[in-house]
Amino acid sequence: MKYFVYFLLAFLCFQSQAQDDLNLSYYLPQDISYSQKISTPQDFLGYVPGEWHVSHDALVSYMRTLANESPRISFENRGTTYEGRPLILLVITSEENHQNLEKIRKDHLNLTEPSGGNMNTAEMPVVVYQGFSIHGNEASGSNASLLAAYYLAAGQGKEIEDILTNTVILFDPALNPDGLQRFSNWVNTNKSHNLNPDPQDREFAETWPGGRTNHYWFDMNRDWLPAQLPESRARIETFHKWHPNILTDHHEMGSNATFFFQPGIPSRTHPLTPTMNQDLTREIGSYHAAALDKIGSFYYTEEDYDDFYYGKGSTFPDINGSIGILFEQGSSRGHIQETGNGLLSFPFTIRNQFTTALSTLEAAQNMREKILDFQREFYNNARKTAGSGGYVFGNSTDASSAYHLADILNRQQVEVHQITEDFAQDGTQFKKGTSYFVPKNQKQHRLVEAMFERRTTFQDSLFYDISAWSFPLAFNQDFNENVNMRYAGEKITDLQKPAVPVPGKSEYAYLMEWKDYYTPKALNKILEKNLRARVAMQPLESDNKNFDYGTIMIPVQNQELNSNELFEFIKDVSAEANVEIIPVTTGLTKGLSLGSNQLRALKPQKVAMIVGEGITPYDAGEIWHLFDQRYDMKLTKLDIQNFQRADLSKYTDIILPNTRGGLGKAETEKLRDWIRSGGTLIAYKNTARWLKSNKLMELKFLENEVKPKNVSFEQARDFRGAQGIGGAIFNAKLDRSHPINFGYKDDELALFRDTTIFIKADSTSYNNPIQYTSEPLLAGYISDPNLKLIANTVPFRKSGLGRGNVILFTDNTNFRAFWFGTNKLLMNAIFFGEHM
Ligand SMILES: [Zn+2]
Numbered sequence: 010m011k012y013f014v015y016f017l018l019a020f021l022c023f024q025s026q027a028q029d030d031l032n033l034s035y036y037l038p039q040d041i042s043y044s045q046k047i048s049t050p051q052d053f054l055g056y057v058p059g060e061w062h063v064s065h066d067a068l069v070s071y072m073r074t075l076a077n078e079s080p081r082i083s084f085e086n087r088g089t090t091y092e093g094r095p096l097i098l099l100v101i102t103s104e105e106n107h108q109n110l111e112k113i114r115k116d117h118l119n120l121t122e123p124s125g126g127n128m129n130t131a132e133m134p135v136v137v138y139q140g141f142s143i144h145g146n147e148a149s150g151s152n153a154s155l156l157a158a159y160y161l162a163a164g165q166g167k168e169i170e171d172i173l174t175n176t177v178i179l180f181d182p183a184l185n186p187d188g189l190q191r192f193s194n195w196v197n198t199n200k201s202h203n204l205n206p207d208p209q210d211r212e213f214a215e216t217w218p219g220g221r222t223n224h225y226w227f228d229m230n231r232d233w234l235p236a237q238l239p240e241s242r243a244r245i246e247t248f249h250k251w252h253p254n255i256l257t258d259h260h261e262m263g264s265n266a267t268f269f270f271q272p273g274i275p276s277r278t279h280p281l282t283p284t285m286n287q288d289l290t291r292e293i294g295s296y297h298a299a300a301l302d303k304i305g306s307f308y309y310t311e312e313d314y315d316d317f318y319y320g321k322g323s324t325f326p327d328i329n330g331s332i333g334i335l336f337e338q339g340s341s342r343g344h345i346q347e348t349g350n351g352l353l354s355f356p357f358t359i360r361n362q363f364t365t366a367l368s369t370l371e372a373a374q375n376m377r378e379k380i381l382d383f384q385r386e387f388y389n390n391a392r393k394t395a396g397s398g399g400y401v402f403g404n405s406t407d408a409s410s411a412y413h414l415a416d417i418l419n420r421q422q423v424e425v426h427q428i429t430e431d432f433a434q435d436g437t438q439f440k441k442g443t444s445y446f447v448p449k450n451q452k453q454h455r456l457v458e459a460m461f462e463r464r465t466t467f468q469d470s471l472f473y474d475i476s477a478w479s480f481p482l483a484f485n486q487d488f489n490e491n492v493n494m495r496y497a498g499e500k501i502t503d504l505q506k507p508a509v510p511v512p513g514k515s516e517y518a519y520l521m522e523w524k525d526y527y528t529p530k531a532l533n534k535i536l537e538k539n540l541r542a543r544v545a546m547q548p549l550e551s552d553n554k555n556f557d558y559g560t561i562m563i564p565v566q567n568q569e570l571n572s573n574e575l576f577e578f579i580k581d582v583s584a585e586a587n588v589e590i591i592p593v594t595t596g597l598t599k600g601l602s603l604g605s606n607q608l609r610a611l612k613p614q615k616v617a618m619i620v621g622e623g624i625t626p627y628d629a630g631e632i633w634h635l636f637d638q639r640y641d642m643k644l645t646k647l648d649i650q651n652f653q654r655a656d657l658s659k660y661t662d663i664i665l666p667n668t669r670g671g672l673g674k675a676e677t678e679k680l681r682d683w684i685r686s687g688g689t690l691i692a693y694k695n696t697a698r699w700l701k702s703n704k705l706m707e708l709k710f711l712e713n714e715v716k717p718k719n720v721s722f723e724q725a726r727d728f729r730g731a732q733g734i735g736g737a738i739f740n741a742k743l744d745r746s747h748p749i750n751f752g753y754k755d756d757e758l759a760l761f762r763d764t765t766i767f768i769k770a771d772s773t774s775y776n777n778p779i780q781y782t783s784e785p786l787l788a789g790y791i792s793d794p795n796l797k798l799i800a801n802t803v804p805f806r807k808s809g810l811g812r813g814n815v816i817l818f819t820d821n822t823n824f825r826a827f828w829f830g831t832n833k834l835l836m837n838a839i840f841f842g843e844h845m
Contacts, residue, residue: 031057036156036360038164038367047078047163050155058155059356060344061200062148062193065094065186072099072158072182079162080104081173087243091224094186096243101161101180103173106134113177114251120381121252121330121388121452130381134174135373138253139366140181140244143230143260143322145188146220148196149338149355150259153362154182160367175374179253181244184322185222185229192220196343204345206352208264212343218626225638226630227826230258231318231474233325234460235827236420248329249422254380255293255332257369258322259362261340265349267307268361269314269337270297271323276469277315281459282327283390285383287316289332293372297336300368306361307350313337318474319459320825328459330387332380336365388452395450398493400461401428402486403444406754408507409526409587410829414484415445417827418460419504423453427498437487439496442507444487446497461490463738463788470790471727475736475763477789482738482759485830512583514576515592516565518603520551522589523559523752526829529836530640531586532561536613538578540568543608544841546748550599554591559751559841562608563590585641609844616642616839617657618664619672621649628666628693631823635832652676657683662839665692667821671699681705685811689842691835692817694764706808706815709769715794736763736824737789740782741804747778748841749805749816752833759787760804761828762820765795767802779805779834805834807845814842 033049036058043049051057053071063071076084081104087096106113117136119125139157141150158180161173183189192215199212218226223240232241248256262269272278272290294310301308314335316324326333338358345354373380403411418425426446432439447457460480467476481488512519521528523544535542545560563579565572583590596603616636620629629646636644647655647663653675657663663680665672672680677699684690684705692700700706713732720728738759743750750758758779770777783800791799804820816838822831 031059031356033057033156035356036363037160041164041166041169043163044165047159048074049163050159054155058152059354059359062196062355063152063155064193065183065190068151068155068183068189069095069097071155072097075099075158075162080107082158082162083107087247088239090187090240092187092190094190096186096240097182098247099158099180099182101158101173101178102134102176103170106174106177110177118252120385123392125385125388128385130378130385133381134177135255135377135380136177136179136251136253137370137373138179138181138248138251138256139369140184140257140322141259141362142189143184143258144221144228145185145190146192146215146342147261147340148189148192149261149340149358149362151183151189152355153259153359153366154180156359156363157366158182172370172374175377176370177251178370179247179251184244185240187224188220188222195220200344206345206347208346210343213346217620217622217624218630222626222630225634226626227634228627230322231320231825233322234320234421234478235825236417237826242420245420252329252384253326253331254384255334255369255373256322256326257334257336257366259336259366260338261358262337264340264342264346264353266337266339267309267350268301268339269335270294270308270310270365271314271316271333271335272311273314273316273335273473274469275311277317277471277473279317279319279324279327279459280468281455282316283387285386286327286332289376289380289383290334292376293332293334293369296368296372296375297365300364300371301361304360304364306364315473317472317476318478320478321474328456330384334369336362338362391452391455392450395454397450398491399446399448399497400457400488400490401434401439401444401446401492401496402481402484402488403439404484404486405438405440405443406522406524407485407526408443410484411443411445411486412504412507413526413829414480414486415501415504417480418447418457419501421453421456423457424448424451425501425504427501428496429498430496432496434489434492437489439487439489445501446492448494448497465786465788467790470731470792472735472790475789477736477738479738479788482787483761483828483830485753485758506587509583509587509589512579512590513592514572515594516572517595518565518593519563519579520556520591520593521561521563522556523561524557524754525588526832527586527588527640528561528752529833529840530642531582531588531590532611532840533614533640533642534582534585535563536611539613540570540575542611544611544748544751544844545601546607546609546844547601547746549601551593551595551603557754558745559748561611562603564603611840612661614661614839615659616662616664617645617647617660618666619649619652620646623649623669625667628821628823631821631826632664632666632835634826635823635835639832640836649676653679657688660688662689662691662842665690665696667694668696668699671696671703677703681810684813684815687812689814689816689838691838691842692815694766694819694821697766697768697817697819700815700817705810706806706817708806708817711767711769711798711802713765713794713798732765732792732795734763734765734791734795736761737791738787739785739799740787741779741785742782744775744778747775748845749778749807749834749837751837751841757782758830760820760822760831761824762804764819766819767798768804768806768819770801770803777803779803814845816842
């Protein structure tokens, strides 16, 4: 009996290492010795990894200690997160390589250049970027990084020496410091002394918004291409500095799953990714399979996930001559949990991550030459297939949006030029200073193609993420993809924000056109200062200059500041927001006079946003980030938990981001009262159905009623999936005289949508200021039945309720912080909502 118990214990430990007897030997290979000079994670942390979730600060301290103790490791701090945590990187390689690191790096980069043809790859180390836990609540990755770093620092013998000689490891132990810290705090504070695997325990039910995201609730594993967040910017810089050959991305998935490694579903690989990339991924996969077989862990591959959207950590490398690899470990979430596969312990999940981190290095070493040659070939082929001429993008009335797109290209090492002179092509005007030229014949031309293309046909109809991200559309740019090189001016080496003239002084009034991306920032500063300002409901002409719909007028007389103080303040606002503000000398203008009633008084806006359980954190976070980081505007985050106690009368506007099912009855009634007494509700996406059912807005939905024919049970999921819109781009006509569209210079606008809510246009034409065209698809996937439905529907509605207003957007105007082109719609709803 005793033996049986031992046997049983041993078996259980295999799957779910009990904590009492957990020690490093559970993880570390025992056939080598470890240097006594290197602190073990246990020495340093006071526990064996897996007993507790490591906090980010402890993780950083341990990594710093390893770097101090081991000549194999150097330590770099690349910046900070929004919460001020360091974005660290370890470079791990042999001591000898460390002494020549800069030469190794330059030689390695040379492989991607035309001069790299003669490099002898047999004698070059391979470069591997290992990244962990970009989703902070998928913590087995970062916790495994403690062991992997220790193993590489302390391990002795030929095997490990060979790895270190032949490999430069860029080791990023925590891709999401703020999320990891948040999550570790949650699970550690909810851990019981007697580990409780009951999935209903609080330990496994993190509160909103959870540790997956960063400070502003972004999924950072979507930001590798747009690079709008500080964490991404640091790693993109490292990526381009080193051009790693393999980049691994350690995640977790649902608790009932086993372990996944790429390739993903073959039919969903982006067509711009070379076949060889997937072949190499598959070959690398054979090392993971062998390593997991050895420790008895189950896994699967090629049945899930994909390599389509290039903004993910495992896909971004694929368009940069590298190989991105996604790992997904079934999550224990807390310390141990009952699952469909029995008890799943945190140490077990850590061990799988650790094991595949090592099998990655083994594959890299054995396939080194092949992988280095692939990288060289990738760039050789790219150069051969690059077209001639170039792309031009720009926005003649919004220099800031053009600048921000150029900034992304710059961060992605894309060569960008000024244009030589103003010119028109295919009916579009491009102006010097607000337009940029991107030559096709350049090293990064494949990446440029991936960023600029508008794809509307696909091999598969399912996507793990969005199906379109065309940057010229997202930034609302004038764009031409076939421009002669003679318009390519000077190459930009030091990209600067567009210069704005310092305003002159006026004794009469100042005018600010509502065109530049940052005008809401300027207006908010003006209104916050309690200055009087008005918005022009029609175009006007003053001092021989035209001012379009939405121009902001700030009179000089009768303000709280005298004309000198006002002038100084206006200069500050112009400089801080980087927008042009123009002094005028007379109220006698063509079109509207400045004293006209068609210049409507504006009030300071007090905006709140409903957050908390039921609200989509991403959508809410994008709005918070927009206000806080872009426009310097205060936004009260009103938690739904405290909504009933909140005094809503303080707010002019309340934003309700996408929700699972709208608000509860009591909350709805409270909100209705607030609207009726003069508030403006701005609601997004799925809230449309709740608005309708609660009679807050009259809406007619068009429903997709396509029925499956000849669809088998096996195909049912795919059939349903194909009727969704995971994220695609559609064209709408604008009525530019409507305040929701103030600031837009054209009669059309590209919108990003990820819902299937189709709203029938109103029979009164001016109630449809934004309306999809009859053939609206610009880029991305939509099923044929849905494409028929969406034609001529409206993504925006506004209606009155009592003394207040209800505004609805069915599309995401703030998507992932890179849809600069539609951010102004939300600002228009806020500042001009009561004038619509
Ligand atoms: Zn993940």
